[in-house]
Amino acid sequence: MAPETSVRKGDDRQGKDAIILPASRVTGRRYDRISPLYDFCDRMGRPEWRKRIFDRTSGEVLEVGVGTGKNFPFYRPGTKVTAIDVAPRMLERARRRLGEAPTPVRLLLADVQALPFPAASFDSVIDTFVFCSVPDPVLGLREIARVCKPGGLVLLLEHVRAEGRVAGALMDLMNPFMVRVVGANINRRTVENVRRAGLNVESVESLGPGGIIKLITARPVGT
Numbered sequence: 001m002a003p004e005t006s007v008r009k010g011d012d013r014q015g016k017d018a019i020i021l022p023a024s025r026v027t028g029r030r031y032d033r034i035s036p037l038y039d040f041c042d043r044m045g046r047p048e049w050r051k052r053i054f055d056r057t058s059g060e061v062l063e064v065g066v067g068t069g070k071n072f073p074f075y076r077p078g079t080k081v082t083a084i085d086v087a088p089r090m091l092e093r094a095r096r097r098l099g100e101a102p103t104p105v106r107l108l109l110a111d112v113q114a115l116p117f118p119a120a121s122f123d124s125v126i127d128t129f130v131f132c133s134v135p136d137p138v139l140g141l142r143e144i145a146r147v148c149k150p151g152g153l154v155l156l157l158e159h160v161r162a163e164g165r166v167a168g169a170l171m172d173l174m175n176p177f178m179v180r181v182v183g184a185n186i187n188r189r190t191v192e193n194v195r196r197a198g199l200n201v202e203s204v205e206s207l208g209p210g211g212i213i214k215l216i217t218a219r220p221v222g223t
């Protein structure tokens, strides 16, 4: 399994030395396994939600957990995007559809829990449906806070544990099975985790049925 990086318009291969923490290697292997079916099975994020996020990005953008590159058509012209993932086969699929992105993209194998970038590198950091599968979400969110510039924007589209008691308990019950099969926790309390990571949460919008999909807007503390 080669730690590959793939880039359009300038390959600096920065990701080849990236640190992937052991638990993330397990996650990466799970997503590698499901990568051929991912686009067919995943119906989570409506295109209009994805577009809304990227319309708010500017300058240097980091996309965490790029997967197969579903967000490429929504990248904003004029931005410069770095997109990372821990699953080489998901990245390989993303590389094949780089042509859908209207702006330069640098694809790297990297772990959000140990980002290979200096502090304050990005104007916008975004993800769609990633923190359900990051082994230590608070560590990953702290890394996002570190690499986001002061005044920069963190935009996360995530499914989270239901707020209702019964639905939440059901999700807790089903979670071990879901983790084993698709590598995703369905009962993460991601809004709380964003706060625990030290980011300032500016807004949380509930989307879709049952309100379990949240659009979280946050900024590094002090900005």
Ligand SMILES: C[S@@+](CC[C@H](N)C(=O)[O-])C[C@H]1O[C@@H](n2cnc3c(N)ncnc32)[C@H](O)[C@@H]1O
Pocket (backbone or CB within 6 Å): 024, 027, 028, 031, 042, 045, 064, 065, 066, 067, 068, 069, 070, 071, 084, 085, 086, 087, 090, 110, 111, 112, 113, 127, 128, 129, 130, 133, 134, 135, 140
């Ligand atoms: C449910 S998929 C979402 C993919 C894409 N963002 C989308 O909306 O279709 C989750 C992705 O996050 C990646 N991922 C999981 N843990 C990660 C980590 N620690 N660092 C970077 N990417 C990670 C997985 O490999 C997978 O490609």
